Amino acid sequence: MDVNRKERQILCVLARSVRAVVEDAGLDFGQVQEIRMRIAKPLIVVYNNEERILPPIQRDREGGHIVTREEMRETLEYVSHYSLYAYEQEIRQGFITIEGGHRVGVIGKAILERDRVKNLQYISSVNIRVAHEVAGCADKVIPYITKDRQVCHTLIISPPCCGKTTLIRDLIRQVSNGNTYVKGCSVGVVDERSELGGCYLGVPQNELGMRTDILDGCPKAQGMIMLIRSMAPKVIAVDEIGSPEDIYALEYAMQCGCTLIASVHGRDMEEISEKPVLSDLVRKKRFERYVVLENRNHPGEIRAVFDQRGSLLCCGL
Amino acid sequence: MLRFIGGILIITATTGAGILYGMELQEYLEKLLYIRHIIYMIKGELEYSSAPLSEVFGRISARVREPYRQWLGAMEKQVENREEDAFLKIWMRSVDKYLKELHLKSEHSIQLKELGTYLGQTDGASESRNLQLYLGRLELEIEKVREGMASKKRIGNCLGVMGGIFLVVLLI
Numbered sequence: 001m002d003v004n005r006k007e008r009q010i011l012c013v014l015a016r017s018v019r020a021v022v023e024d025a026g027l028d029f030g031q032v033q034e035i036r037m038r039i040a041k042p043l044i045v046v047y048n049n050e051e052r053i054l055p056p057i058q059r060d061r062e063g064g065h066i067v068t069r070e071e072m073r074e075t076l077e078y079v080s081h082y083s084l085y086a087y088e089q090e091i092r093q094g095f096i097t098i099e100g101g102h103r104v105g106v107i108g109k110a111i112l113e114r115d116r117v118k119n120l121q122y123i124s125s126v127n128i129r130v131a132h133e134v135a136g137c138a139d140k141v142i143p144y145i146t147k148d149r150q151v152c153h154t155l156i157i158s159p160p161c162c163g164k165t166t167l168i169r170d171l172i173r174q175v176s177n178g179n180t181y182v183k184g185c186s187v188g189v190v191d192e193r194s195e196l197g198g199c200y201l202g203v204p205q206n207e208l209g210m211r212t213d214i215l216d217g218c219p220k221a222q223g224m225i226m227l228i229r230s231m232a233p234k235v236i237a238v239d240e241i242g243s244p245e246d247i248y249a250l251e252y253a254m255q256c257g258c259t260l261i262a263s264v265h266g267r268d269m270e271e272i273s274e275k276p277v278l279s280d281l282v283r284k285k286r287f288e289r290y291v292v293l294e295n296r297n298h299p300g301e302i303r304a305v306f307d308q309r310g311s312l313l314c315c316g317l
Numbered sequence: 318m319l320r321f322i323g324g325i326l327i328i329t330a331t332t333g334a335g336i337l338y339g340m341e342l343q344e345y346l347e348k349l350l351y352i353r354h355i356i357y358m359i360k361g362e363l364e365y366s367s368a369p370l371s372e373v374f375g376r377i378s379a380r381v382r383e384p385y386r387q388w389l390g391a392m393e394k395q396v397e398n399r400e401e402d403a404f405l406k407i408w409m410r411s412v413d414k415y416l417k418e419l420h421l422k423s424e425h426s427i428q429l430k431e432l433g434t435y436l437g438q439t440d441g442a443s444e445s446r447n448l449q450l451y452l453g454r455l456e457l458e459i460e461k462v463r464e465g466m467a468s469k470k471r472i473g474n475c476l477g478v479m480g481g482i483f484l485v486v487l488l489i
Contacts, residue, residue, distance in 0.1 A: 012399055013399075015402070016402065074402045074403075077399075077402065077403060077404065078399045080369070080437070081369040081370065081371055081396060081397070081399070082369075082370055082396055082399075082403075082404035082407075082436075082437040083368075083369035083370045083371075083437045084437060084438060084439065084440070085363065085367065085437065085439060085440050085441040085443075085444045086367050086368060086369040086370075088367070088440050088441055119440055
């Protein structure tokens with residue numbers, strides 16, 4: 001994604017005074033990973049894997065720019081396009097995806113209804129996570145997850161902020177377009193949080209390949225079944241699986257002849273093997289490849305690739 | 318002969334003025350009815366698609382007549398470009414600028430502007446309730462205008478004719 005476009009997409013959701021502070025800092029938006037706003041706390045930017053406290057415009061004050069309640073309200077107005085009701089579901093889950101696929105995490109006071117979070121009010125913290133589209137970041141891993149120019153059932157295991165969404169996005173693009181290792185085929189993407197395609201008014205903002213169909217904003221479990229019935233994809237890709245419904249739908253899709261590319265939060269194979277529902281799939285050897293990511297020096301480092309028996313295929317790519 | 322023709326002209330003119338007054342009353346009622354129609358469309362779009370306001374305004378603007386089309390189209394752009402720090406400012410400014418030519422009575426204009434206070438601020442169910450509340454108030458206003466209209470029209474017509482005759486008598 002063009003850095004200037006990314007900069008525009010991020011700046012336009014910030015309150016004007018915060019925008020001025022960020023602009024004044026002269027950041028390269030290709031390196032910005034997160035912008036964290038907390039009421040009555042300094043404005044923090046995670047830049048090139050390091051935290052930076054941004055100074056106020058008037059340099060006479062010590063410390064960083066302190067975020068006010070009014071700035072928080074204004075930012076939320078911009079993030080939601082003045083339409084909080086339209087993002088009710090997302091807010092309930094704790095984040096809103098904005099144009100470009102950037103994720104805005106929100107935290108405040110939860111309103112409960114029958115022990116379930118109905119909504120959030122008094123939003124006190126916002127974390128803008130900048131989406132990075134790194135074309136070619138899956139180049140190293142693709143030879144290990146393909147067989148006879150067909151992609152294998154693959155599970156990407158990664159802790160947060162290690163680049164799993166970026167990797168899965170590039171995998172989708174390569175499988176859809178095809179290359180030396182994989183024959184191009186139809187890919188169905190269930191983009192529950194609009195992170196993979198970054199759809200805006202129904203148009204994907206990220207390049208996901210020419211044979212990709214995106215089901216945007218749909219719960220994964222329901223979406224996978226809808227995709228199979230409507231588009232008959234060869235490959236289905238989903239991000240951040242976790243609930244029992246997701247796992248059930250995943251297994252159903254596998255039994256329907258679709259190849260699955262999925263990602264899950266976790267540190268390593270052992271942790272995944274202990275997860276209550278997912279461990280069943282590991283035991284049944286449903287996934288043929290496991291790609292484990294880490295963020296030792298930079299996001300997207302491939303720590304290891306395992307096959308269905310748990311044998312190491314490669315490490316430290 | 319000239320006096321007779323002059324008298325006829327005066328009576329025709331005052332009768333015409335009375336009829337025009339009645340037509341204006343009818344037009345004003347139609348304006349309120351059209352605003353009600355637009356708010357119903359906004360409510361329907363919000364309930365059905367839960368789309369952001371910019372999309373809702375964009376879709377509806379294509380289906381309504383001027384000046385409402387321009388009003389909604391301008392709001393769509395302003396919301397899309399995030400031109401103000403609060404939606405209320407966009408709504409108020411647009412009502413003032415694009416619906417000025419409707420010459421709404423101040424109470425109707427204030428009620429319409431007040432609607433902007435609630436739009437986009439709450440969850441879907443509350444948005445729907447707020448719009449329904451406004452529609453309820455608008456319905457009452459429409460009823461008031463409609464009730465008074467028949468008698469006002471009759472009075473306008475009668476006064477037109479009678480005023481003309483009175484003038485003619487005075488002048489002769």
